[in-house]
Amino acid sequence: MHIPDDQIERVRAAANLVEIVSAHVSLKRRGQNHVGLCPFHQEKTPSFTVSESKQIYHCFGCGEGGNAISFVMRMEGIEFPDAVRRLAERYGIALAVDRTGGGGAKRGEERERVRRVNELALAFFRERLAQAAPDAPVRRYLDRRGLDARMVEAFELGWAPDDWQALTAHALGRGQSRDDLVLAGVTAKRDSDGRCYDRFRGRLIFPIRSADGQVAGFGGRVIGDGEPKYLNSPETPLYHKGSILYGLHPMRKQGGQRPWVLVVEGYLDVIACHRHGLTDTVAPLGTALTEDHARLLSRHTERVDLVFDGDNAGRAAARKAAMVLAPFSLDVRIVTLPAGEDPDSLLSGAGVEGFRACLEAGRPMMDYLIGTCLDGTYGAPIERRLKAAEPVLEVLGRMTDPLRKGHYLGKVAEALGVDERALRRRFGAVRPAPSQAARAAGSAPAPARTEPGRPPYGEDLLMHLVLQGRVDTRWLAERIAPEAFTDPRVRRVAAGLKGLAAEGRGPDALLDRLAGEPDASALVAGWLSREVTVEGDPVDCALACVAAVGRRESQEVHRRLLADIREAEAQGDTPRLMALLRQKDALKRADRPAAAV
Numbered sequence: 001m002h003i004p005d006d007q008i009e010r011v012r013a014a015a016n017l018v019e020i021v022s023a024h025v026s027l028k029r030r031g032q033n034h035v036g037l038c039p040f041h042q043e044k045t046p047s048f049t050v051s052e053s054k055q056i057y058h059c060f061g062c063g064e065g066g067n068a069i070s071f072v073m074r075m076e077g078i079e080f081p082d083a084v085r086r087l088a089e090r091y092g093i094a095l096a097v098d099r100t101g102g103g104g105a106k107r108g109e110e111r112e113r114v115r116r117v118n119e120l121a122l123a124f125f126r127e128r129l130a131q132a133a134p135d136a137p138v139r140r141y142l143d144r145r146g147l148d149a150r151m152v153e154a155f156e157l158g159w160a161p162d163d164w165q166a167l168t169a170h171a172l173g174r175g176q177s178r179d180d181l182v183l184a185g186v187t188a189k190r191d192s193d194g195r196c197y198d199r200f201r202g203r204l205i206f207p208i209r210s211a212d213g214q215v216a217g218f219g220g221r222v223i224g225d226g227e228p229k230y231l232n233s234p235e236t237p238l239y240h241k242g243s244i245l246y247g248l249h250p251m252r253k254q255g256g257q258r259p260w261v262l263v264v265e266g267y268l269d270v271i272a273c274h275r276h277g278l279t280d281t282v283a284p285l286g287t288a289l290t291e292d293h294a295r296l297l298s299r300h301t302e303r304v305d306l307v308f309d310g311d312n313a314g315r316a317a318a319r320k321a322a323m324v325l326a327p328f329s330l331d332v333r334i335v336t337l338p339a340g341e342d343p344d345s346l347l348s349g350a351g352v353e354g355f356r357a358c359l360e361a362g363r364p365m366m367d368y369l370i371g372t373c374l375d376g377t378y379g380a381p382i383e384r385r386l387k388a389a390e391p392v393l394e395v396l397g398r399m400t401d402p403l404r405k406g407h408y409l410g411k412v413a414e415a416l417g418v419d420e421r422a423l424r425r426r427f428g429a430v431r432p433a434p435s436q437a438a439r440a441a442g443s444a445p446a447p448a449r450t451e452p453g454r455p456p457y458g459e460d461l462l463m464h465l466v467l468q469g470r471v472d473t474r475w476l477a478e479r480i481a482p483e484a485f486t487d488p489r490v491r492r493v494a495a496g497l498k499g500l501a502a503e504g505r506g507p508d509a510l511l512d513r514l515a516g517e518p519d520a521s522a523l524v525a526g527w528l529s530r531e532v533t534v535e536g537d538p539v540d541c542a543l544a545c546v547a548a549v550g551r552r553e554s555q556e557v558h559r560r561l562l563a564d565i566r567e568a569e570a571q572g573d574t575p576r577l578m579a580l581l582r583q584k585d586a587l588k589r590a591d592r593p594a595a596a597v
């Protein structure tokens with residue numbers, strides 16, 4: 001999929017970064033810029049800066065940075081073309097050339113149609129609940145569950161009458177098309193004769209809003225008899241159950257980072273917690289936690305408490321969740337409830353104090369895993385204990401934070417009663433590759449920033465001058481090859497600039513070229529957002545930088561050559577050694593100033 005440059009530029013010109021960032025970060029104006037708490041690292045004082053005039057963001061804390069497209073890529077965990085398409089949808093730009101036959105625009109239009117139907121259905125369901133008689137079964141159910149008017153309002157609960165045509169007829173009467181109703185999943189179509197009927201009948205309705213507040217779909221709990229007990233919207237252009245958390249939208253309305261977030265299982269658990277003042281509670285929707293969920297969570301908090309049943313199924317679910325959450329820097333605790341209880345039942349039985357006592361007894365994820373896996377293996381042969389510890393080692397293998405990993409490796413070694421070094425060696429063998437799906441979706445957790453440091457001074461300053469427009473892109477391309485830079489990020493930036501210069505373009509489109517390279521993009525955003533001050537002519541300054549880079553390059557070549565020579569000597573590889581020595585001679589001659597030859 002290739003999106004032509006002029007299309008990308010149209011999208012970039014239309015996008016408003018302040019608006020886009022504001023959906024995720026609460027921004028305050030400060031002088032020329034907007035600042036807020038960085039969504040990419042944990043911080044208490046804002047160092048995340050958005051420049052409206054330049055349409056770039058830069059975090060002075062963690063070094064993240066980029067433009068609207070890279071922000072959407074990072075936040076949504078999607079690839080460059082998808083981010084461009086998403087912005088095009090949002091700003092109503094039809095991407096003219098699209099090999100899927102206008103697929104992007106079509107998807108955007110479909111999402112809009114589903115959104116309209118869902119809004120209409122939401123109003124319909126709510127109205128029907130408001131009209132229900134006080135002794136209607138749904139009212140009696142709400143009373144029994146302690147769902148008062150305040151909760152009905154806060155969670156926008158509704159009622160789908162026990163009728164095959166109520167909503168469908170209502171929506172058709174308001175000009176919606178049958179196709180759109182089916183697309184949104186509120187109406188189902190019978191395969192045999194194509195007849196359409198209401199999907200939700202005789203159910204209490206829980207509207208599901210995505211993090212950005214759109215009504216993505218619905219969940220319905222049957223009132224009275226009927227199967228299944230819970231029914232959710234099918235996957236639609238708006239509703240993807242693996243990336244929505246119920247309760248996240250009301251939580252986000254409170255704004256900012258949350259100290260900790262509770263993850264429970266169902267709608268009623270979320271609402272019960274909310275009712276008892278635990279408002280930072282969310283639930284996945286009839287599915288195990290996914291990487292998308294983990295990413296959403298890590299954007300809002302540092303600590304996640306997962307509530308599970310104390311039974312075998314609960315233990316298996318906790319292990320699965322640990323695998324998914326391990327790569328994220330989240331402090332995860334596992335809370336187990338007494339057999340047969342869920343948060344809703346526990347809260348109505350033991351009250352908020354009883355529930356809080358369970359929460360407080362929660363254990364850090366790795367301690368919990370070590371405990372449950374090695375339980376009952378004390379004194380068993382070491383091979384059996386190692387086998388039992390395998391789930392723990394697998395989760396360890398997925399951790400990306402070396403400090404946490406090292407800490408728990410020590411703990412596991414101690415629990416097993418084995419030498420830590422031996423465990424480290426064995427450990428290397430159980431590290432699994434990132435999941436296929438995650439890689440295919442390009443949504444594997446972002447690798448830990450490997451090199452947050454600045455490039456060497458000369459390279460840093462030179463690029464800063466170019467990106468600030470003090471030195472021309474072509475000037476740079478003519479004087480120094482991208483390969484001459486020692487910092488790999490600068491090399492990629494220089495290559496991008498060279499390509500743009502060849503097309504007679506300035507550095508504006510550079511961030512798009514570097515979209516897949518967060519390290520290089522972050523540097524560019526930094527150079528774009530900070531003014532550079534030099535004494536005298538910037539071109540003289542740039543020339544001095546080029547010379548410094550050239551010197552460092554020849555030193556680097558020299559160093560590598562010497563290392564190769566030593567290696568060839570050690571291996572007794574005479575032909576290679578001779579070739580290397582000839583190279584060294586040639587280099588010496590080339591290095592000598594011309595006048596001295």
Ligand SMILES: [Zn+2]
Nearest residue numbers: 038041059062
């Ligand atoms: Zn940051």
